[in-house]
Amino acid sequence: MSIHFVPIGAVSEKVTTWNPAKQADGEFDYIDLSAVDQSEKRIIAPNRMPTVEAPSRARQIVRAGDVLVSTVRPNLNGVAKAVDEHDGMTASTGFCVLRPSQRQLDSNYLFQWVRSPSFVGDMVRKATGASYPAVSDRIIKESVIPLPPVHEQKRIAAILDKADQLRQKRRQTIALLDSLTQSIFLEMFGDPVSNPKGWPALKISDLEVDMTYGPRFYNEQYVDDGTRIVRITDLASTGELDYSAMPRLRVTDSELTEHRSRPGDILFARTGATVGKTALIRENDPLSIPGAYFIRMRFRSNVVPEFAWATIRYPSIQKIIFEGSRQSAQQNFSGPGLRRLPFILPPIDEQLRFAQSALRAQSFGSLPKAGADRLDALFSSLQHRAFSGQL
Incomplete structure (x- = not known):
């Protein structure tokens, strides 16, 4: 099966920006880099703050379905997908906010792609700066994504989502x-x-x-x-x-x-x-x-x-x-x-x-941890197959 690649920016829409500091006597919800949990790949702690205290990086208006990709330290893969509760919040310019064009790119598929080893490896290779490696919005948007038809994207994303949910349930048991x-x-x-x-x-x-x-x-x-x-x-x-x-x-x-x-x-x-x-x-x-x-x-x-x-x-x-x-x-x-x-x-x-x-309690967790390790391996295998046309 041949794979069609396109630049991410070609299938993304423009994101609206604003300057909260110019709005008097208001408040807004701010998603900075620390608000994204890099291991769980989700937004965990937006900050509610007065508009007059808005950082200079608080500019991008987020909509549900947007995919946020941290432009700094790409090896850490600080990515997350905005859901309904994040609609209208403001994201730092430390993120490249990707808004997929609905007719061409499925949001869940895009989210799974920016978590993949292929995307992460590409960003690490293109990052500049030894002590504070970073990529630009342009580099992210010029990077290519395998693009099957939207119905196929939804099918692939659903499989990866299900595998990820199983991993999360195992980790909840460990927790x-x-x-x-x-x-x-x-x-x-x-x-x-x-x-x-x-x-x-x-x-x-x-x-x-x-x-x-x-x-x-x-x-x-x-x-x-x-x-x-x-x-x-x-x-x-x-x-x-x-x-x-x-x-x-x-x-x-x-x-x-x-x-x-x-x-x-x-x-x-x-x-x-x-x-x-x-x-x-x-x-x-x-x-x-x-x-x-x-x-x-x-x-x-x-x-x-x-x-x-x-x-x-x-x-x-x-x-x-x-x-x-x-x-x-x-x-x-x-x-x-x-x-x-x-x-x-x-x-x-x-x-x-x-x-x-504590060691006795840990021994109780050996079975779910082994299961979590197997699910991690399965998820990695599914990622590779999904984006190489084999799923």
Whole structure:
């Protein structure tokens, strides 16, 4: 089956713009880059603000069905589709807002395409800027999309949507098991911020902990048999890492020795919409190196890694991280803020008892996680087949 490719801009409509700051005594809903969850690919937290406080980037009027593609750090694939509740909101010019022409391009099909490895790889290759890689609206709109008839687009999108829904249901099961671990933590130790049980109250800076920023790899070519590099998009909200999707690089022995993750390490996402998410490296996890948007935390003998991980992920701690990160235009929460976080320190035997309970809860989740991994692999296969004319 031959595949017809056209530039995305040729099958998209013009988006209306405005300047909210010129409207007196009003409010508007603003979708900035941090409002898109890069792992879930959806708009999660638009900001309601007075028009007089509108950022200079607040310009594009969104309609339901629009597809938003972040123009910065295309490797993170910050994309989302606007639904009815987002109709009339204002998007940052940090997004390329794609409004598909209804007679030529299905919105769901376009959304699935901009999530595909083919589109992401194309944007990564065309991005410019070493420290802050970005693409322009022009580059996105000039990129091509395979374009079967609209009825075929709808069929393909429906299949991919269904597979994605199955993945989400599996992840919801994992999230429920994750909430069980949080309930165990609350029962044993209480809220680590209010500290109702009166444990020794410290800050992370008072503990013996090594913090290391992940390395940057410039202009390196991905390979099939190298070391896995952990990206922000490989980390789920439940702390699970998707090792199957990680790119691989060939690194030197010294780089591997210095930067590799070891069992018990905590990876802290320090920037973007995923700021504050963490992963705990476990005994049987594959060899990997956390990328530049992570801080690797390695606690010493007086803190059990499972306990530290649960503490940092606790809602009251996450609230501090969220509020602190939003003080800059690009959400960020780095080493100094991390060191100032409150931390309770129960006796080591209590921490170990919690770790054992958490591991038992984790074992309950091994089956749904295995199912989620299989569904991820199926979704990747369906994506490839869908956009190569084989579905």
